[in-house]
Amino acid sequence: MATPQLLHVGIIGAGEVAQVIHLPVLSLLSHLYTVEIICDISLKNVEHCATKFHIPKATTTVSDVIKHPEVNVVFILTSDEFHAEYTIASLQSGKHVMVEKPITLSIQSAQRIIAAEKAANGAKVFVGYMRRYAPSFTQAFKREVASIPRILYARSRDFSGPNAQFVSQSGTFQVQNTDFPPDAAAERAKRLDALFEEAFEGREATSEKKKYCRFLGSLGSHDISLMREMLGFPESVAGVSVNEPFYSAIFNYRNESGEPFAVTYESGIDSVPNFDAHLAIYGEKKRVSIQYPSPYVKGLPITVKVDELNEHGEIQAREMLTSYEDAYTAELRELHSCIVEGQQIKTTAEDALQDLKLFDLMYKKYDERA
Template identity: 35%
Template sequence: MSTPVLRLGILGATNAVQATYLPVLRSLKTHYTLTAIYDPNAEIANQCQSRFDITYSTTVVEDVLLHKEVDVILNLLPMEYHEQYTVTALEAGKDVMVEVPLTMSISSLRRIREAVKKGKVSRSLDGTSETDGPKIFVGCARRYAPCFTEVFKKELAALGRVYYARCRHIAGLMNHIGTPTSKDITPSMKSNNNPEQFCALLNDVFGSKEDLTPDRVAFCRYLGMLGCHDLSVMRESLGFPDAVSNVAITDPFYSVIFCYTNSTENDGHPFILVYEAGVDAIPRCDAHLTVYGAHKTLSVEYDFPRPGEKISTGTYVRVVVEEADETMESDNVNGNQINVVENAVPPPRVKRTETVSTCDEAYEREFMALHSYLVGGASAAKTTADDAVMDLRLLLMIFDHYSRQCGIIRTPLS
């Protein structure tokens, strides 16, 4: 039986989309065909059509959303357009992939779920045909990288008690959220397309324009573009935190302290995870999750391309395992200290193992999981709409604690 080829309609042609998604999708010709692309800039849309052999380009978004020859919509636009265009696509009977986070609003999530009930998709499964509701897939390529799924998670499961964890993402020169300068390292966190619609979304989240402070707007913009990728990896690795104990916003840097409890198999000891993130003017991507055990430290590091970079310029996902080197000879013999030769090079005390996956491998795995989710009998997808609910719960936990810190929690009596 031949593999169904899904016809893609792509919303957005930013530098990041051109550097990552389009090259990988073009290489997966046995599973996908690039049918249509939308961008508000006609020149960019036409360039992408020519460069990546896309059948049709347009500056009218509905031309893609309602295109009869499009099966799947890739909604790669800013977060304020996630609900609007996802709902339209779902009601038109299109499956949708949208970048994490799906939404930051509970009411927005409800509207998306209602759209799933309204839409109908005809599918061919194992030689049979059936009609069901359209599906939502939430993009987070980091969670599909081979070294993360096959090495990091396996090592983490065997680590035992977790004593401490750290999640970091310090990114430099990220043009899609504003480029800091040497004079003022404060990026513009406004949407490039519709800041009014973004603020309307946040009004829905916080419930009052009075609470929509510049700090909240900046933090939400960061989470909506970069931060939720970190938090989604953190949540898959360590589970859902028990609580948040502190939130600090010093735009353009942000930090959160999460409280966790080890599993009952590890005697339920508490530990904390410190999340630190921000944007500066240094051209690098310092993104990683590190977990500390008693005798082993695990890290998964991400060096994904910055906007405008090609995916093939050495970007990677790397898992690093550090543990005590038990093959070392002891410094003591029969209780007596061995004489150490002055200026001698000390023997290594840490055994370090690295496993690397390329960036394009992470995206390939993600798109293969998407294809399996939409047309296969058994799904390899884990970033579904149900999983996105947990992303939303985590965001609301952070927002709620920050509101308590600021002293503006409103109860029915107040």
């Protein structure tokens, strides 16, 4: 068997998602990836990661990663307001990009990324919607939903609880240093304000709406993206509820028979450490749901449950687990195939733009309340 081609990785951002998720997974996929360089505004963070994960170079200068001659693909694991700038700069340097969701917070900045990708002569953008790569989703869930003749209703729920509690039990021993440059907070606020101005163009960007935008970009993008892959883009937004820290919406859809049905979206973060994230699809005689556990604890199963009326008029329940492989591992295996073998990317920048367009419809529906 031929040895797989190694991809040489540069990482921008050495915070929680790097330390708890991507660096451990990249280490386990050492036959596919090797990390050459890591960057963060905290020198202590990058030095910690470089030592722990045997990375040859640590830096606080982003261009060191983007211009690194050995790097094939740049992982952008920073906070949202830096995604567009670093993605575009990486594409302009001929590097492929794996950018964590959300791709960015405004439609305009996503369009700038798409334009840069088109001009990049082959460099591609892969957006990190890991739930859409989980084997139980791509196989069991999609297979079971496909056998529902008429979808009558669907529900997307994500009550994630406090991430800190899951992270503390993950065995990854994250460090959180605060040796940031003195102007870092001001620079971040300036970038965020520019994105909010674009996201709410021509409308007032209140504090509540800014929090709504940040929430949809963080937790909401997981659920909305998953919903879109299964059901497509909704016809309209029937209503929204914005009551921090909980948010909800009702989307209008039509099934293959042209009949209307609704999808409810409900999400929020409280202090109860119970991770309840699922997508459920309802037909006349069959219900199918997929339950996602916290991704911060490796090895927890992603299960698919079916409740249906069988030919004997009995209630029949089944539960399926396609694989114990976690969604992040499946995602990075797919990323390797897309770059090395030219496999088509599912979670493209154009795909991620659809989330932002739906968010915009949700903002406008919220504005109608006034």
